[in-house]
Amino acid sequence: MNYTQLAQNIKKKKSFLCVGLDPDIKKIPKHLLSEKEPLFSFCRQIIDTTAPFAVAFKPNTAFFEAEGASGWQQLEKTIAYIKTNYPEILIIADAKRGDIGNTSAMYARTFFQTMQADAVTVAPYMGSDSVTPFTGFDGKWVVLLALTSNNGAFDFQFSEIKSGERLFEKVLKESMNWGSKENMMYVVGATKAEYFKDIRKIVPQNFLLVPGVGAQGGSLAQVCQYGMNENCGLLVNSSRGIIYASGDLDFAKIAGEKAEELQKEMSEILRSNSIN
């Protein structure tokens, strides 16, 4: 999926919602545990009820890996299910990978070829040759960590560098040499809304993947006020606030309702910013 298609999907669905799929075996409704593939069953039902309101799904690999080879198979099935039934929805493998070149190339093969994810989250610490193996695939995206939503973000990401910038700003600037708005997005946490203005000065065009709304306490209104560009340029993620809104038989229905609530807020924001 390219930049224009993603921007068009946002206008068409009046939504920039990304639904995070974090299927924790200890949190999913108990009645699913008797099924052979409870993580996939959980995700499949969430996908069906939330798809009308979302432009992206973000399966978090950690929650699948924790169930071993079967979990990995359920991750593959989840991605294939989205691809088959909702081909217009962007699939972000939230994997936070990144290694020396030959190893990053293997990860790219995993997520872009063995699976058919459209995007993968990548950590920047190891620099250019750990990231560029992901950028050579047509219509596929790197989502590079810039400013994350957690408290640990303050340990290194805000370090002031002698050149006068902070580390997350250096990551943004350097990485612009590794790709373009067509294959590079950035993770910027909703809990750091006040920094979106600085970030937009460096990367005015790129899409930003924004976790941290909901359970982590970020504000949708503030994120949009400072982070939105003329193509929207945002994918705002909610995971726990949607998928665990109910832990009962009605979990998928309630997830759909929570997704719709967010989509309605987003529709209003898009309208008031004349993005339609």
Next chain:
Amino acid sequence: MNYTQLAQNIKKKKSFLCVGLDPDIKKIPKHLLSEKEPLFSFCRQIIDTTAPFAVAFKPNTAFFEAEGASGWQQLEKTIAYIKTNYPEILIIADAKRGDIGNTSAMYARTFFQTMQADAVTVAPYMGSDSVTPFTGFDGKWVVLLALTSNNGAFDFQFSEIKSGERLFEKVLKESMNWGSKENMMYVVGATKAEYFKDIRKIVPQNFLLVPGVGAQGGSLAQVCQYGMNENCGLLVNSSRGIIYASGDLDFAKIAGEKAEELQKEMSEILRSNSIN
């Protein structure tokens, strides 16, 4: 495995060799491809011939993941095979993980409980709460990226911070608050041997996992000159130089010979440093 046990194993085996298991389906000997589990078969045979000369094995998750769920299963089997047959050898899952707290906790569950790895490599960019979920397991280790062996290391890791230190030094200093020499090692590339002196000033005791000898061009002698402490304190990794030394029927035998060559060099270095 705790610090003392690891240090003792090094003395006993007169080796600080870590054998990196990077089973690339496109590089392993062709005769293995007709087997049902070629990656596991390849690793198992390498493990058997190199185990006498090694104190650690480092399966690289990327190469297994690229083969999908079956690859993941072969990773689990590889780790279980080492655990069963060579329980005195440290198993480092080279996964370069790291995410917000609840997600890192899932990765820790994956590698320390679902599998039985002893250690996992972790990227520091997301800070303390992305790393500490890995440090709460008795006898298990975080191997934190500090100074990596690739060229991309120069993009951010050497950034000079206003406080006067470089980013990799800040990572070392900060992370000392998150664990101890009993549960925290650091990745320091052999290609950056001249920095080992600075690094040892900050972390004199911790084990360092040193990739980059062999295919990547690092020098074992230099690494030891600047990086060794009184307990050795080094695990020097070789992957491609051992496992792909022959691509033929004799691959495992030749891998064993390459491992033995390195072990002999290491034995000599240990002896000349009175570590025995």
